[in-house]
Amino acid sequence: MSDSDTPLYAAREPIFPRRVSGAFRRLKWQIMMVTLGIYYVTPWIRWDRGANLPDQAVLVDMANRRFFFFGIEIWPHEFYFVAGLLVMAGLGLFLFTAALGRVWCGYACPQTVWTDLFLAVERWVEGDRNARMRLHKAPWSARKARLRITKWALWLAIAIATGGAWVFYFADAPTLLRDLVTLNAAPVAYGSIAVLTATTFVFGGFMREQVCIYMCPWPRIQGAMMDEDTLTVAYRDWRGEPRGKGLRRRKSNTEVPDPQATTRAAGPKMGGRSPVIPMHFGETRAVIQRPKFYGDEPGDCIDCNACVNVCPMGIDIRDGQQMACITCALCIDACDEVMEKIGKQRGLIDYLALSDAPRERAGEAPKPARKHILRPRNLIYFGLWAAFGLALLVALLVRPEIEATIAPVRNPTFVTLSDGSIRNAYDLRIRNREGEARAMEVSLADAPGLAIALEGTEDGTVTVPADTQGLTRLYVTAPEGSAPATTSRTDIEIEVRDTTSGATARVDTTFDGDDR
């Protein structure tokens, strides 16, 4: 320990990722188009549900407490569907992280996708890495101002579109768009757009990797979810080391460096770049025997820094797996490009499992990816995930056509009428999810001697308006001296029948008599 002059605070080092092309870059463009497409287009899809229900395919209707998803309508009491989907999302993340590391971070996280989009705009306006670095260092000039303002204006346009798309999920999109433009929309709509525009603009344009490293809890959690069979982006140090450029490569033929010094393992690096918080693989990494053979000959890594230059997080993957790495795999594309140019085998940086490192060092073939992925841990995650999915699907499919609940009025439990008969009152709630009103006939199932009456109607039917829960007061009367009238509790069953479709539902309740 030294009370050195290490600063307490460090300013962000700007990162200028270079353009790269390759299989992973193509995949990332495709995923970006699909995810952004889903986000921007979904609220505009129409779905006909009849006259009394909204025709928006995906709609979170807060005011009326309804969630519409294509043919599915969720009411608040069915929130367990949402909870189930969240459980599935959690298990899905366990599965993907255990199998493939931080693929969520690298490919699908909104922070990654929007940062990628913002970077594409930045590159289009200001040029690639070197041009941007020059512009960054250049003093303010008309050209710099023009480029910066163009870039910020484009970012802002994307940010407004992003914040704007969000609110369309919560109201009828065409109506809301018209209201927004004519300044008639609710203040909460403008507020939401403003907040999300600001966060998109700042997070995508300026915060970028800082969000991942310092704001997001996920990198810390994922460290605990990966194991030595997890496929993640890594550097084959036994192939690449000792690295070096031309002169050094020749020199290294004569000098045998200390094997310890060539070890490139997980660890932080502070080479003038942004501080990196290490994420060690744990003990496994430490017990790997470092063979000495790569001390004699130069490795495949020519230290061209292509992997570092393309990294949106500004790290060096050759330092080993680390917390700041979102495994976007762009360094794989960059390195493969270089390896092809110099006529070496691709895959110096690759998706690797830690457990394969000793095998490869010993010259053995690594386990195929399929075997890493289809290991018991992942299969258990998948099984749980699929079980939840099936349970939710079954729960969705067996939802009854008529849902009715009945609650006896307990204050008082019964009323003695003037003719000595005993009357119980019940609150009967019937849910009508349909887009039109339904007439429901309410009757007593199999209860001789008891009489049923509905408050407000003579014919025993109640009409429940479209998309509502109807509340009806129900009276059941037992004649004086009859068994239910003189027993403290009798089980009864109420039948609700849709007079149009003929569908029925039965609800159980009890009849309280006067047993004094």
Place this chain on the structure above:
Amino acid sequence: MSSDKSNKPEDQDVETTGHSWDGIQEYNNPLPRWWLWTFYATIVWGVIYTILFPAWPLVSGATAGVLGWSTRENVAQEIAAVRDANADMRQGIVDTELAALEGDPDLHGFAVNAGAAVFRNNCSQCHGSGAAGATGYPNLLDDAWLWGGTIEEIAYTVRHGIRNEDDPDARYSQMPAFGDILAEEEIETLVTHVQGLSDGGDPLSGPGGELFANNCAACHGEDARGMQDLGAPNLTDAIWLYGSDDAAIHQSISEGPFGVMPAWGERLGEAEVRAVAAYVHQLGGGEAPEESVDAPQ
């Protein structure tokens, strides 16, 4: 770039904090500077907030804040706004014929809900929160009404009350204390006689028949089915306001019950009186206007 370093902390550019847990050491990386700015921003925010909003506790109350923001005022405004929004409904309750109220589901629903609130605040003390009443306080759920069970009759009862001295229009009647008029054995005969009425006994025959005809039939009727104009209960039904056992009936006959209900017209206002009448009327025993012919009006 290729600074040849191992992953051992002592070989790193970054110093460690010196803490060690099972060999795991903590790097002493500098904090990002924007965290510091965020921290300063929260301080500035906090200062501005305490100026704008109520914040510093003083001996009585707290500093008001220059925006004059008050939760109590907000609630008062919200209540006033709801009251304004409901003004048409309230006026509708007053302007609509009580008998026609049920024909307007929106207005009726509003009246019943409003009436339920009025009932809980003003009526439940005697009639019970479930309106099931108690000894001496009528059960409002059943189908027996001392003074009439149509919505108009109920509203009149609520508005003017019963046997009170505040309202000249209060419903009034008084059952004599027969303990001063009849002999003890006559009262006992009547107790037995009245108890038999519920089981279908003839009011005017048997040992108590003559006593009943001379003393009770004037108000309770020769058929003992009561008289709503006088608030005289039906003695043939299964409902006993003061209890059905010998002692209770004996006490009723000898002392003469005198149940009092306050007049609520002045205290509640017309809209509330009508609302609570609508609520009580729909509790399960309310009578439609044309059906209330059991007793002379």
